[in-house]
Amino acid sequence: MLLIPCPWCGPRPENEFHHAGQAHIARPEDPAAVDDATWAEYLYLRTNPKGAHAERWRHSHGCGRFFNSVRDTVTDRIASTTRPNA
Numbered sequence: 001m002l003l004i005p006c007p008w009c010g011p012r013p014e015n016e017f018h019h020a021g022q023a024h025i026a027r028p029e030d031p032a033a034v035d036d037a038t039w040a041e042y043l044y045l046r047t048n049p050k051g052a053h054a055e056r057w058r059h060s061h062g063c064g065r066f067f068n069s070v071r072d073t074v075t076d077r078i079a080s081t082t083r084p085n086a
């Protein structure tokens with residue numbers, strides 16, 4: 001079982017967490033001002049790298065907080081976890 005280090009609670013088993021997608025996706029400041037292609041890109045297009053990937057996770061069965069991580073998609077090894085806005 002994968003141990004994920006929550007920035008607040010420390011290492012916990014993976015079944016306490018939910019994956020929340022790619023990290024650092026910026027919402028357009030004025031959604032009504034962007035065209036459909038830009039809005040669709042914001043909603044649906046994500047990277048799918050082989051290797052290091054910035055992700056969001058939620059410690060849903062612990063503190064309930066969201067945090068960012070860098071996980072290697074090949075080995076599942078988590079290089080780092082950080083609090084949002086850190």
Ligand SMILES: [Zn+2]
Binds near residue numbers: 006007010062065
């Ligand atoms: Zn936690």
